[in-house]
Amino acid sequence: MGKAGRVACIFTPYVLTIASLICIIFVGLGCTKASSNALNNLYFLRINLENMTSEGSKTTTEIENILSENGITDVSSSDVSDVIDQLKSDSTLADFYQIGLWGYCDGDITNNKKDVSTCSNPKAEFYFDPFSVWGLDDSSVKDELPSDYNKLMKIYKAVSKWMFIAYLIAFIATILAIVVGFFAICSRWGSCVTTLVAVFAFIFTAAGSITSTVLFSIFRSTLKGTLEAYGITLSMGKNIYVATWLATAFSLAAVIFWTFSVCCCSGRSPYGHRNNNRGIRSVPAEKAPYTYEPLGAGGQAPYGQQQNTSYPAPVAHGDYPAPNTTHQQSNAYEPFRHA
Known part of the structure; x- marks a missing residue:
């Protein structure tokens, strides 16, 4: 309230x-x-x-x-x-x-x-x-x-x-x-x-x-x-x-x-959390719906695998890049979580 x-x-x-x-x-x-x-x-x-x-x-x-x-x-x-x-x-x-x-x-x-x-x-x-x-x-x-x-x-x-x-x-x-x-x-x-x-x-x-x-x-x-x-x-x-x-x-x-x-009747707002470092009340930002991120996004790949961050370069319209078997293999079974 x-x-x-x-x-x-x-x-x-x-x-x-x-x-x-x-x-x-x-x-x-x-x-x-x-x-x-x-x-x-x-x-x-x-x-x-x-x-x-x-x-x-x-x-x-x-x-x-x-x-x-x-x-x-x-x-x-x-x-x-x-x-x-x-x-x-x-x-x-x-x-x-x-x-x-x-x-x-x-x-x-x-x-x-x-x-x-x-x-x-x-x-x-x-x-x-x-x-x-x-x-x-x-x-x-x-x-x-x-x-x-x-x-x-x-x-x-x-x-x-x-x-x-x-x-x-x-x-x-x-x-x-x-x-x-x-x-x-x-x-x-x-x-x-x-x-x-x-x-x-x-x-x-x-x-x-x-x-x-x-x-x-x-x-x-x-x-x-x-x-x-x-x-x-x-x-x-x-x-x-x-x-x-x-x-x-x-x-x-x-x-x-x-x-x-x-x-009863507290004057505090029920929204927002207090920042422990500075004591400032803030509202957490929400992620867009239907977005995912890998569990190993913090720098470590799950299950002890090495995360491959290389992606193929963009190509012209109509051409399809060759599949990157190394990237596909390293992340083939990587679980994702809903944000």
Whole structure:
């Protein structure tokens, strides 16, 4: 297979790698621009505070049972109500908050329509700290929180940091795979190097997707029962998870096809042989059909006979030369081979 076949062979993994990069870019652009409705729909988790109230919809016993199931035993339902009262009185809250990879966005809800008003400045290794965002770091609200709050926030911060790093490495590795992929057109060695880079990109793309999905799923399931009793709802975004898992799927498919290009689709031409003396590829000349040559043409007559190379001189038309009995006798039984 020649160069054209080689180009056709790596076309599929190259397109898949580009598709994976586009999906990763969409994940990174979520919650970065308030004026873009498309980017505002890319979020990991949405916190809806529109119907927040200090009067729980469940009984005191039910709320305390939910708290104990989540490992919170030193907080009562009245403590939660006091925190929400202070939260509503001590700060100006938006109706909802959306968490992205680089920051968050907030906005108001009018006639069931969510309008994003502001987005935070993009920040590396971002994690959503509600009390910092709501300006309650120095208030007495934190005194009402369980003792495990700081421990849980440290875990959440560490996992969010790892998630950000995983996506960043996946982004860089995917770009590198696209650049190195140009060299895969030339040889299988180029495909081999590209495959290694593509595997590296896939590992971190999958790691980012798994981390984000598990992190916010646990976050939502842990706090859902307690917060919904006070009108606070948590919902996970759909578009950003579709984008991140599509990036993972495209990256995996690219690895498979890059590996295939290492084993197959050589760029060498199947014609011609390499000259051992000069290393130059050449095409052997073919002899004309129906031609013969004696086996002893290399200088030695077969069967130990002496080769007679004398031939009669040309004569005029109509005359026939006398037979050369010596030549005829020496070559009478000489075998011939087909060229």
